[in-house]
Amino acid sequence: MNRATIATCAALAAIVLAPTMAPSSQEVSLASGSMVDAKMNQTIDSGSAHVGQQFTMTVVPPYPRSNYEFSGATLTGHVTNVVAAGQGTNPQLAFAIDRISLANGDTGHPTLMVQSQETQQHNNTTNVAATAVAGMLVGNWIGKAVFNSNAGGAVGAVAGALFASNKKTNVSLAQGSQVVFEAQTTVALR
Numbered sequence: 001m002n003r004a005t006i007a008t009c010a011a012l013a014a015i016v017l018a019p020t021m022a023p024s025s026q027e028v029s030l031a032s033g034s035m036v037d038a039k040m041n042q043t044i045d046s047g048s049a050h051v052g053q054q055f056t057m058t059v060v061p062p063y064p065r066s067n068y069e070f071s072g073a074t075l076t077g078h079v080t081n082v083v084a085a086g087q088g089t090n091p092q093l094a095f096a097i098d099r100i101s102l103a104n105g106d107t108g109h110p111t112l113m114v115q116s117q118e119t120q121q122h123n124n125t126t127n128v129a130a131t132a133v134a135g136m137l138v139g140n141w142i143g144k145a146v147f148n149s150n151a152g153g154a155v156g157a158v159a160g161a162l163f164a165s166n167k168k169t170n171v172s173l174a175q176g177s178q179v180v181f182e183a184q185t186t187v188a189l190r
Helices: 003-021 125-146 152-165
Strands: 028-030 035-040 054-059 074-083 092-101 112-117 171-173 178-183 187-189
Touching (some): 054 092, 092 171
Antiparallel strands (some): 028 187, 035 178, 054 074, 074 092, 112 178
């Protein structure tokens, strides 16, 4: 082979192989309006969480805009507001996402708004029943001792049940719970 043939073959090989050998410079972005589905990696609960507490979530299918670059991505967030449940106090649990990290190490700081979440309200049935029974016993005792009446038990049971039902229960975003977000702005991940 002569030098011109070798040079031509080398140039053709460079053209053909360059796309497969060159590092990927394609920038991944999370477009505004994209939906991001994620699952909690740990539980956050209004009874024990604190403002600033960090947590992570894993992005799950369907991926934003069907882009598999989001496979294995992690969302990192923090609790922004928490109010523990109490007598007449409704629980509150709010959070924000600070960062999305792709499996290849690219990161971005998205603005995500919650569209749906699997928040779980704790069950208060046992507390209501136990307080109603306690109210019935105390009401029966007071009714007989003070008012010489048998109606105290019924009145006490109703009062106990009403008191207990006003005792609100905490809410949780349990490990494995799914949350769906919508991207509010377009963010380039680098």
